[in-house]
Amino acid sequence: MTVDEKIVEGCIAGKRRAQNQLYQKYAPGMFGVCLRYCKNIAEAEDILQEGFIKVFKNVKKYRKEGSFEGWIRRIMVNSAITHFNKNKIHFEEIDEEKMESPEEAETNETFAPVDQEILLNLIQNMPEGYRMVLNLYVFEGYNHKEISDILNISENTSKSQLSKARKYLKNKLEEINKVKTASFAYERQF
Amino acid sequence: MSEKYKNIDDLFRDKFNDLEVDPPAHVWDNVKSGIYGSGKFGPGKPFFYGGIMFLSVALIFLGVYSFLFFNSTPDINPEIYTANNLTEINNSTNKSEDNLLAMQSAPIKEVDVSYQDHSSSDPKSKGKKKQKVIFDISQNNNITSGKTSLVVTDNNNLTKTVPSNIQKEKDPATDISEIANELLEISFLKPGDDSELLALNQTEYEAVETKMEEINTEIIEEENVANTLSDNNPSNPEQSSNQEVRSDYGKKGNLKLGVYFTPEMIFYPSNSGFNNRSYSVDLNAIYEFSGYLIQSGIGVNWLSDDGNYKIDYNKYLGSYEDVYNVTFDTTGNEVIPIYHTETVDVYDSIDHITITPTKSNYTYLQIPVLFGYGHENRRFGWFVKGGPSLSILVHENIADINLSDSQNQIINVENELPSRISTNWQFVFSGGVSYKLSSHLSLSVEPVFRYYIKSVYDNTNLNTKNPYSLGLRAGFLLDF
Numbered sequence: 001m002t003v004d005e006k007i008v009e010g011c012i013a014g015k016r017r018a019q020n021q022l023y024q025k026y027a028p029g030m031f032g033v034c035l036r037y038c039k040n041i042a043e044a045e046d047i048l049q050e051g052f053i054k055v056f057k058n059v060k061k062y063r064k065e066g067s068f069e070g071w072i073r074r075i076m077v078n079s080a081i082t083h084f085n086k087n088k089i090h091f092e093e094i095d096e097e098k099m100e101s102p103e104e105a106e107t108n109e110t111f112a113p114v115d116q117e118i119l120l121n122l123i124q125n126m127p128e129g130y131r132m133v134l135n136l137y138v139f140e141g142y143n144h145k146e147i148s149d150i151l152n153i154s155e156n157t158s159k160s161q162l163s164k165a166r167k168y169l170k171n172k173l174e175e176i177n178k179v180k181t182a183s184f185a186y187e188r189q190f
Numbered sequence: 191m192s193e194k195y196k197n198i199d200d201l202f203r204d205k206f207n208d209l210e211v212d213p214p215a216h217v218w219d220n221v222k223s224g225i226y227g228s229g230k231f232g233p234g235k236p237f238f239y240g241g242i243m244f245l246s247v248a249l250i251f252l253g254v255y256s257f258l259f260f261n262s263t264p265d266i267n268p269e270i271y272t273a274n275n276l277t278e279i280n281n282s283t284n285k286s287e288d289n290l291l292a293m294q295s296a297p298i299k300e301v302d303v304s305y306q307d308h309s310s311s312d313p314k315s316k317g318k319k320k321q322k323v324i325f326d327i328s329q330n331n332n333i334t335s336g337k338t339s340l341v342v343t344d345n346n347n348l349t350k351t352v353p354s355n356i357q358k359e360k361d362p363a364t365d366i367s368e369i370a371n372e373l374l375e376i377s378f379l380k381p382g383d384d385s386e387l388l389a390l391n392q393t394e395y396e397a398v399e400t401k402m403e404e405i406n407t408e409i410i411e412e413e414n415v416a417n418t419l420s421d422n423n424p425s426n427p428e429q430s431s432n433q434e435v436r437s438d439y440g441k442k443g444n445l446k447l448g449v450y451f452t453p454e455m456i457f458y459p460s461n462s463g464f465n466n467r468s469y470s471v472d473l474n475a476i477y478e479f480s481g482y483l484i485q486s487g488i489g490v491n492w493l494s495d496d497g498n499y500k501i502d503y504n505k506y507l508g509s510y511e512d513v514y515n516v517t518f519d520t521t522g523n524e525v526i527p528i529y530h531t532e533t534v535d536v537y538d539s540i541d542h543i544t545i546t547p548t549k550s551n552y553t554y555l556q557i558p559v560l561f562g563y564g565h566e567n568r569r570f571g572w573f574v575k576g577g578p579s580l581s582i583l584v585h586e587n588i589a590d591i592n593l594s595d596s597q598n599q600i601i602n603v604e605n606e607l608p609s610r611i612s613t614n615w616q617f618v619f620s621g622g623v624s625y626k627l628s629s630h631l632s633l634s635v636e637p638v639f640r641y642y643i644k645s646v647y648d649n650t651n652l653n654t655k656n657p658y659s660l661g662l663r664a665g666f667l668l669d670f
Contacts, residue, residue, distance in 0.1 A: 019225065023218055032209030045217050046543050052217075053224035053545070057463055116205050123202075138199045139206065166198055173198075 004068045011059045019056055026069060027052070030076045036135055037080035039124050051079040077140060081150060084132050112177060122172050130165035137162050224498060224545045446476040447668040448487070452638060454661030456493070468493035468659070470556060476667070482563055485575060489556035498545050499591055500604040504537035506597035537599045546592055552610060553585040558618055566624070571632070574621040579640070583612045608647045615643045624667060632667040 007025070010018020030051065034044035054075050062071050123131055132151065136142045137158075142150065144158040151158070450472040458464040472489030515530035562575025591603055622636020640659040 019222075020218075023221065027218070028210035028212050031211045031213040032206065035209070035211060036206060042540055042542075045213060048213055049217050049220045049224065049543070049545065052221045056221070056225040061462075113201070114205070116209060119202060119205050120209070134202075138202055169198060169202075 005064075008059060008062060008064075008068060011056060022055075023052060026072050029069070030072060033073060033076050034080060035120060036123055036139065037077070037084070037131065039128065039131075043083070047076065047079045047083055050083070051076040054079065077136075080135075081132075084128065085151070087128070112180070114173065114176060118176065122169060126165060126168055129161050130168060133158055133161040134165040134169075220543075220545055223547065443477060443479040445670045446478065446632075447670070448472070448474040448476055448485070448634065448665050449668075450474065450489075450634075450663050450665030452661045452663040454638065454640065454659045456657055456659040458657045464495075464657070466493060466495055468661075470661075472556065472558075472663075472665075474558070478564070481565060483561070483573065483575065485560040485562070485577075486558060489558070491554040491556050491581060492551070493554075494549050494551045495610075497548050497550065498606040499548050499589075500606065501544050501546065501591060501593060501600060502602040502604075503542050503544065503593060504539070504599040504601060505542050506595060506599065507536045507538055509533050509535045535597070535599075541601065542598075544593070548589040548592075548605075550589050551587040552583060554581040555584050556581050560618060560620075566626075569626045571624040571626070572622070573624070573636075574619075576617065576619040579616045579618045581614050581616065583610060586610070610646055611648050614646050617641045617643065620663060622663070630669045632669065634663075634665050634667050636663045637661070638663045 007018050007022050011022055027048065031044060031048050034047045034051070035041070038044040038047060051072075055072055058075075062068065123134070126134070133147055136147045136150065137144070144155045144162075147153075147158040148155045450470070452470040452472065454468045454470070456466050456468060468491055470489050470491040472487060474485050474487030474489075476483055476485045510533075511531040512534045513529045513531050517528045517530065519526040519528055556579060558577060558579035560575040560577035560579075562573055564571060564573030564575075591600070593600065618638060618640050620636045620638040622634060624632045624634040626632050638659075638661040640661070642657045642659075644656070646657065
């Protein structure tokens with residue numbers, strides 16, 4: 001029996017120690033996931049809290065078909081989606097005719113590596129719709145049809161939000177690169 | 191840092207793939223309070239199962255006690271019937287003295303006999319209740335006197351003659367059989383006697399008449415007590431002097447009153463988090479006719495919902511005295527400023543969220559209308575029944591919001607459980623067994639399945655439609 005299986009069995013039996021072990025093991029990673037979906041730390045804490053309560057209440061339903069971490073992660077993402085839907089963010093519905101040419105993920109430009117903290121800050125400061133679609137598409141691997149079902153929007157809206165999100169991030173990264181280049185040039189002068 | 195990304199998605203995936211941030215400690219505290227109640231040792235579960243076990247044991251003890259109590263008294267009844275019949279025999283014999291009878295003889299007849307002799311002083315005979323006796327039965331039809339008499343001769347050659355109320359027109363074989371039955375009920379047939387019935391003439395009847403009167407006197411003394419106790423005897427209603435017992439035979443309908451206790455577990459297939467339990471006490475009337483039954487009545491159902499309050503609040507940080515006005519006292523030699531202040535509370539501008547477990551209690555009035563079919567043997571019976579049941583919410587006790595620091599400013603409260611609707615309908619199906627503890631009291635146990643026609647909650651968006659419940663109904667049936 002693996003460590004995860006022991007922890008799961010303990011949680012099913014309602015043992016506090018196993019619950020604590022599970023939380024200590026997976027909370028940091030899941031908090032990272034929550035931070036990507038939220039505009040600030042307080043919101044991420046709420047989602048993490050709701051998510052773990054669901055995990056402990058439904059741990060007996062875990063069928064051991066996939067990884068336990070993947071199962072917890074799905075619960076966290078679903079909690080974030082529920083939280084997002086509760087806030088009733090209204091997307092601007094886009095007609096196909098009005099759609100701009102989509103911003104491709106792959107461009108001719110290259111992006112220098114940026115610190116994790118800066119990228120997280122960029123994502124958290126994005127408009128909520130951009131952030132949600134970007135997360136579901138890029139990190140969770142959903143396609144636009146699935147995203148449209150999850151968020152109750154049209155596929156075109158999902159595509160448009162992703163395109164705008166990429167454009168937003170690209171612009172921000174360019175700004176950062178410019179500042180970095182200027183800073184580097186300044187340092188070389190002296 | 192030399193690696194460059196052409197794909198912006200890859201840049202983000204790569205950077206966030208292993209992002210781990212330790213959450214603040216208070217998150218775990220809130221999670222712990224949120225999961226309170228789940229798990230093996232959650233509150234209420236041991237009580238629920240313990241309650242069922244306690245109820246089962248209590249019912250079994252009550253059943254055994256009732257069985258022993260109601261079966262300890264009827265031993266005297268055979269003698270009761272003996273006393274009554276003997277009196278009747280003597281009376282009827284006196285009335286038929288003028289009849290003309292012909293002498294007949296009958297073959298040996300073997301009969302099961304059951305009696306108890308309370309007047310006997312012989313310790314050997316005590317406790318001997320049932321035995322086989324062989325009688326040589328003869329019927330003495332004395333033409334001259336017009337009397338019919340039966341005579342018993344025991345092993346000590348004591349001859350006893352008993353007058354019979356059998357009419358001469360009856361079939362001889364039938365007469366002998368009935369006479370034998372009457373003889374078996376005569377009290378002077380002592381346990382252990384191998385008596386013989388002989389056909390004698392009318393003159394010998396008078397020789398034992400004195401002896402008969404002595405026996406009658408002894409029996410009549412016990413008759414008053416016996417008549418009272420005979421009301422409880424269910425074993426032979428046709429011979430009972432109790433008109434109520436006799437009237438049960440051939441009766442078309444039967445009315446019963448049932449008192450039940452039912453613990454139930456309610457399941458929500460779409461969301462097991464809503465699963466809860468309930469307890470009911472019901473008072474039902476049951477009308478039975480030709481195996482069919484109709485049941486209805488009224489009951490009270492108690493249940494509770496375990497939920498969570500999600501409370502958005504601003505933390506209380508303290509207070510300060512705000513000077514909203516300054517005046518000056520110039521009445522003295524010096525100008526004294528007077529500060530007019532008010533206390534202003536200060537709250538943290540960051541929203542905090544806490545989740546607190548709550549319990550709301552509900553009381554329903556239940557009105558079932560059930561139809562069924564059943565069959566009852568001497569003691570055991572079985573039945574199946576089903577039908578609609580209406581539940582009306584008559585009382586609810588919604589838990590108050592419990593915030594650890596009462597000075598905190600509550601911004602928003604979200605209840606995980608929506609309110610319950612005031613009425614709901616269910617289909618109830620049950621099948622069970624009954625056990626007769628006495629002629630008027632039965633014990634009944636039946637598993638119950640209840641299917642709710644729609645959600646019991648007031649939120650149509652909530653996916654809790656069509657819950658169902660499983661329970662065990664146990665109770666007592668009073669037979670009128």
